[in-house]
Amino acid sequence: MRKTLLLLSLLCVAHLLHAEDGYDLWLRYNRIDNNDLLISYRKTITAIHVAGQSPTMGAVKKELELGLNGLLDTHIAVTNKPANNTLIAGTLEALADLKLEDKPTGPEGFLIVSKVIDGKHYTIITGNTAAGVLYGTFHLLRLLQTHQPIEKLHIISTPRVKLRLLNHWDNLNRYVERGYAGISIWNWHTLPDYIDDRYIDYARANASVGINGTVLNNVNANATVLTAPYLQKVAALANVLRPYGIRVYLSARFSAPIEIGRLKTADPLNDTVRQWWQAKAKEIYQLIPDFGGFLVKANSEGQPGPQSYGRNHADGANMMADAVAPFGGIVIWRAFVYDPQANDRFKQAYAEFTPLDGKFRKNVLVQVKNGPIDFQPREPFSPLFGAMPQTPLMMEFQLTQEYLGQGTHLVYEAPLFKEVLDADTHAKGPNSTVAKVIDGSLYEHTLSGIAGVSNVGNERNWTGHLFGQANWYALGRLAWDYNLTSEQIATEWIRQTFSNNPAVVASIKEIMLSSREAVVNYMTPLGLHHIMGNGHHYGPAPWSNKAPRPDWDPVYYHKADATGIGFDRTASGTNALEQYQPAVRKLYADSNTCSDQYLLWFHHVSWQHKMHSGRTLWNELCHKYQQGVDSVSAMQHRWEQLKSHIDPERFHQVQMLLAIQHKDAIWWRNVCLLYFQTFSKMPFPANYEKPDHTLEYYQQQRFPYAPGN
Structure with a gap:
């Protein structure tokens, strides 16, 4: 008995530590881990009936079998004739006998509907074409994967873009x-x-x-x-x-x-x-x-x-x-x-x-x-x-x-x-x-x-x-x-x-939704742009001015000098703003009212320019770069808290990459601020983490084999 219990315990541990490598993408048809939902899903769908013999309908059949058998952890019968609680998939033409009141539109739209016909409960996926049925199939499987109710469905969906x-x-x-x-x-x-x-x-x-x-x-x-x-x-x-x-x-x-x-x-x-x-x-x-x-x-x-x-x-x-x-x-x-x-x-x-x-x-x-x-x-x-x-x-x-x-x-x-x-x-x-x-x-x-x-x-x-x-x-x-x-x-x-666990979803979502603004802040805040290294485009090189053509050089874009920084695209500069409609021009034409996000896209402003935060431009630039680094630190912290909820292989992979990202964010912050300080001549704000190397150290670094070269 002890040996049996020990074996079961080892099997449970092995299951818990099973690593995934990410190959399955978002199509991980793992068993639903919510028992109440699993029972409900199994009652709603007990069989599959696919009408049609085209290659696309064959793909529909394969996906339904793969998805439902995996998610419901049971064998779902494929029937020639629909019975009670059957999932029916087919084009409107193939399912004409069902006389559906609602119809999907266009060649790719689909309808998913729960319907009682002659006392039998059906879940129906249909479209004007087999492609529409295929899209509807994936949509239904997504509902199951994300633990959504499927007993009373009425979904009509058509793509907005062709x-x-x-x-x-x-x-x-x-x-x-x-x-x-x-x-x-x-x-x-x-x-x-x-x-x-x-x-x-x-x-x-x-x-x-x-x-x-x-x-x-x-x-x-x-x-x-x-x-x-x-x-x-x-x-x-x-x-x-x-x-x-x-x-x-x-x-x-x-x-x-x-x-x-x-x-x-x-x-x-x-x-x-x-x-x-x-x-x-x-x-x-x-x-x-x-x-x-x-x-x-x-x-x-x-x-x-x-x-x-x-x-x-x-x-x-x-x-x-x-x-x-x-x-x-x-x-x-x-x-x-x-x-x-x-x-x-x-x-x-x-x-x-x-x-x-x-x-x-x-x-x-x-x-x-x-x-x-x-x-x-x-x-x-x-x-x-x-x-x-x-x-x-x-x-x-x-x-x-x-x-x-x-x-x-x-x-x-x-x-x-x-x-x-x-x-x-x-x-x-x-x-x-x-x-x-x-x-x-x-x-x-x-x-x-x-x-x-x-x-x-x-x-x-x-x-x-x-x-x-x-x-x-x-x-x-x-x-x-x-x-x-x-x-x-x-x-x-x-x-x-990853998971339907609410805490896991909330934590990863916070990481994801903060990540784009983080990269803007530690790379190109306040409307800076194109200040990456030539060739590889991976790291910062705001000093670069030796490319074969000027519009490949960062100095072309930031135009930092003793008076300020930024590219003047107003009427006093290149007048690129003229290419927008008047209402859009108005948003950006005045440096005092222009959004901070686009300030240096459209204006060359003084290092002492008063920002919406009340800080000077120089201090705001320092603040944004530090904010970017801090955001990556927060992303790392949130990810570490998920260790017990994510399989080891994927957890460790992301953990290592976040460590690189944090190091790179510091690199970007240090390089850019040290370089721009040579023009602003202004000190870093109090309590600011000082760069650990000189500007000359960073300028001497080379990356001949970086991807993109």
Whole structure:
């Protein structure tokens, strides 16, 4: 008896200490640990009936079996004929006999409803298409994972944005540009013959949050991906992703007709070039009938484009759009352009693209970064939003944290996304939000989209930092419904990823919701921006002024001198503010009323400038940098308190990364304040923790092998 008890005790301990590596993401279908809920769920769903034989309905069946059997810890029968307490999944057409009063809308919307028919209780998931049923399936499983009641359901949901994409910056050699989670998940060498199970799990994860497209390769494109052997590889991936409602897209190199087509020009108005792209489109669609289209980076950072031939962006985009239009394809043309000769990089995209408004084909989307510079910890929204009423604009966010500590720092980006989406452009009066621009509703566009630069790699936990998963999750959820709050999304993710324990949820949520403001404070407070090291973009280098072009140097952006600091973008400076609507300009035009968050974005102000807190600018800068460090300390403390609630492997991983983040926050604080003090000539405030090294020490540090170099 003693031996039996000892064995049981050891088994219990082993179970409690079972480590997870993060591979399952938020799709951890572990047994519901609330017995009352478990009993209720088991009574509500005793069988599954899936109507339909398509590959997508096959994916629905597999997910329901996997999810329900895991969550309910019992065998759920799959029936040919629904019985009492059956979960029924199928399209409206397949379930026509049920005569449902309510209907989902659109090709991807879904309905989940509890219904009594002939005295039998059913839970029904339906949509106009199998893709809608798939999204509804994941939504129901999310309800179970987050311990929500399911006895009386009536949920109708439709995505607010049509295209919800991940943009992979992955090269064919598997190196990922700005990638901080290992190498590319796409193994081009073994494709098309070897299909890694990871591709399927990637598709499941994306479908679970409503992502319906993926751009497989880097915007700094290699034309080789458009050759026949590689298109066979792309087709193999398309076959894997298709059942999960995901279309594949390719970044196209504008000079491909020269590089792989042996033409002497890539001029978009040249008939031979146009015919080449038309033939290439036909070749692609013969292999991949649902190919999404092309993403193009042109005339930016050395990439070829139409301006090389005296043409404009519309000429280039329209030429490619005409090639894919007969097949239902689209072209996504990036607006990330800047001229080293311009007096303000902020203004360049607006200057190049607004004159072209209304000149793009109907199947062209212009993809605009969330801010006017480059994915900074905080930026005002790009002035292009609301300035091109005749052109559908697509949002580009960055999940891979190029300027936010990369794969090392815990930064929950949903507050950043929401800050931009909720911003009011005032383009058609108050409440003309950025979200209404990109969902097409403000100007009645039918084509709409949100893209996120992917943070997925081949690391076992997908994103390098475990909490990077939350940004992938948040992008999908906000692209489906941008009215969700950062707190709601964090709560969902925590409950699915870690625990439904209220204390655990509250503590992790506090860490997540404070993390973005923490990184702003210890990196770029008060509107500072782009003061990271050249190349790797990981740490601070505010003194840098030797890049090949001035707009790659931090000194270009902070403009610190003896009189003050900040970039004057008012009428007395570059007048970049003129690109916004009058109501927006008014928010930022006066340094005395401008929000502290954007003060140094728009103003060069004295070190003695009186801040809203009552402190001088110099003292406020010191305060913010210290506040950032203190916030990371608080994050560490909260995480330590969760040790008994998180499995050892994931707990220790995050614990180590938070220690690095804390060290890096101190590094940022010390470097920036020591450097800016050389201009302000002002002492650190009393009781301030003094830097432990000199400025010269920090300036001599080198990071030749940091990711991103």
